Amino acid sequence: IRRSWCGTCWCSASSTPTATTSSGFQVQGCGASQDHEPADPESEPGTRYGRAIRRPHAQPPLARAIPPLGGWAAATGEIGAGAWFLFFILFFWQHPHFYVIAWMCKDDYAKAGYKMLPIVDAPDGRWTFFNIFLFMFLLIAATLTPFLYKFFGLIYLTGALISAFFLFGAGMSFLISKSREDALSFLKATVYYLPAIFFSIALDRWLINP
Numbered sequence: 001i002r003r004s005w006c007g008t009c010w011c012s013a014s015s016t017p018t019a020t021t022s023s024g025f026q027v028q029g030c031g032a033s034q035d036h037e038p039a040d041p042e043s044e045p046g047t048r049y050g051r052a053i054r055r056p057h058a059q060p061p062l063a064r065a066i067p068p069l070g071g072w073a074a075a076t077g078e079i080g081a082g083a084w085f086l087f088f089i090l091f092f093w094q095h096p097h098f099y100v101i102a103w104m105c106k107d108d109y110a111k112a113g114y115k116m117l118p119i120v121d122a123p124d125g126r127w128t129f130f131n132i133f134l135f136m137f138l139l140i141a142a143t144l145t146p147f148l149y150k151f152f153g154l155i156y157l158t159g160a161l162i163s164a165f166f167l168f169g170a171g172m173s174f175l176i177s178k179s180r181e182d183a184l185s186f187l188k189a190t191v192y193y194l195p196a197i198f199f200s201i202a203l204d205r206w207l208i209n210p
Contacts, residue, residue, distance in 0.1 A: 065091040082151055088142040089197065095135035096171065097190040103128055104183050129175050136171045140164045143197060152204050159200025167193050 065087050072083035099117065102109060103125065106118040118128045143164060147157040170189035174182040 064094060081149065082146070085142070085146045085151065088145075089139065090194075092135050092139035092142050093190065093194060096132045096139065097187070099128060099132050099135075100174070100183050100187050100190070104180060104187070125178070129178070132171065133175060136167065139193075140168065152201060153208060155207055156200045156204035159196060159203070163193050163196040163200070 068086035068090065069079050069083045072086070073079050102116040103118045106116060109116045110119050117131065118125060121127045143160045144157070146152045147154075147160065167189045170182070170186040174186040
């Protein structure tokens with residue numbers, strides 16, 4: 001945290017006010033997560049808001065989704081629509097990714113005393129699976145939105161549709177079978193999803209503005 005604040009001070013002296021503000025918000029998110037998470041390992045909303053998902057000092061989803069805002073602001077001097085597109089993609093992506101991890105490792109979390117959603121959920125896991133489906137749908141919608149606003153072109157759309165197809169297929173297979181094998185396949189699909197989207201963005205931009 002101290003190093004992050006030093007970076008924020010450096011931004012204030014050498015960068016734009018927008019970049020400095022975004023960097024400050026990110027540092028605040030890191031600090032808030034470290035201040036509150038260790039005392040909240042037994043709260044189910046901790047899963048929903050990103051506390052104690054993988055480790056006691058895990059940053060909440062908002063803090064983890066802020067870096068694109070800071071990077072965009074540093075590069076352009078403003079937080080434009082593209083920054084918000086990336087923000088929401090990262091924000092929605094985290095939920096299905098970490099929910100499936102929590103479902104696969106719920107016994108370990110239970111032994112450690114963390115009341116994850118799959119642990120406090122009904123025996124059939126209805127709310128866990130509902131949240132996985134909901135945020136998977138929101139993620140795919142957020143991924144396709146930049147094309148609808150003509151921010152990215154057909155190359156991006158092609159990559160986004162292919163990525164969404166594999167993610168949705170793996171997700172629905174897991175939601176139907178509720179097997180550990182399909183859960184692992186869905187987890188892998190979420191891991192590969194972001195690199196595929198970012199590669200599509202880079203390729204689309206590079207071919208349009210080489």
